[in-house]
Amino acid sequence: MPVRGSIGAVVLATVIVTTIAAARAHDETKYPDWSGQWLRTGGIQWDPTKPIGRGQQAPLTPEYQAIFEASLADQAVGGAGNDARYSCLPVGMPRLMSVIFPMEFIFTPKTTYILFENNMPRRIYTDGRSWPDHPEPTFAGYSIGKWIDADADGRYDVLEVETRHMKGPRTYEGSGLPLHKDNQTIVKERIYLDKTNPDILYDEITTIDHALTRPWTVTKKFRREHNPTWFENDCSEDNHHLAIGKEHYFLSGDGYLMPAKKGQAPPDLRYFNQSKK
């Protein structure tokens, strides 16, 4: 009996040690408290310090400034311009970080997730991996992050992220401010809490893109909501905007197509059997 008792004690001790080790594998005390719901503090424009549209003073190349102007002109007469979000196309990066609707961070040892009320989540891999060779591009891109202990207090306080391998079309904001169609965008972020107010979070976002004459950095500011409510917000539920061909239409109150632009022609019905008069 003493032998059995010893074996049992060893097994129990092993179980206890293993459990403790597993708990230490994800030491939450090493991460900052970014829990809860985060809401944007500015408007829906990309650079929150400037007005939407031309007021953004985006450093676009002449070619892409012309594309942007054409988008604004189309919107001025009721079209959607370059802003494909009206048809529920994912906004992708970097526009996801405008956080039109609230977001939430989830930390795991190898991945940081950003959940959005009205978009697919972002995955930021923090496991030290290298860039994959030929990943399938996505609107949100492939993100690799690194936690930094900037003030050397034993706790991470900055998340540095780089995102590549996006697909398009993508714009920065609803005005249709465009990114390059080659989708070679690189987005770099530094995300951190305000040093004096733990309920304020900053995201310094630098976009490197061939539609720009130089890297473009904006800082987004978010506030923590201590009494959050989460909603289901799915663009496909009841969207009244339709993209048919290259045209944007609007649904009437009784479910029929209406023009969005003055003098807009109806859609091409070439695939419908139409009686000849």
Add this chain to the structure above:
Amino acid sequence: MRRQLTAVVSFAFVATNGAVLAHHSFAMFDQENPIELEGVVQEFKFTSPHSFIILAVKQQDGSTQLWSLEGAAPSALVRDGWSSKTLKPGDELKLTIGPLRSGAPGGSWSVSKTKLKDGQPILVSQ
């Protein structure tokens, strides 16, 4: 069936402008040249991505025209004290809207520019 909303004065709330909170461009609505509309709610669509008021507006010839009015997302409306039950079929409203640039019966609506037909504010809870 008409339902007369009680003219209880609501508390102060943050004015919700659909254009400010839209996840896409609202440029198809002419916010610079708004128009007044009066009508009866046929349907209040408290749905994603944007709420809709389907408003039956009486025409001069006695016929009724349905207007499709797009507003803020339900999650934004809730933060202003609205719910799916704030408006009901039969409610009589007076609104200032941004009309569709095409001239078709559609436009954008906002909380701050929507009242009962008699001018009283909409009853909300918070």
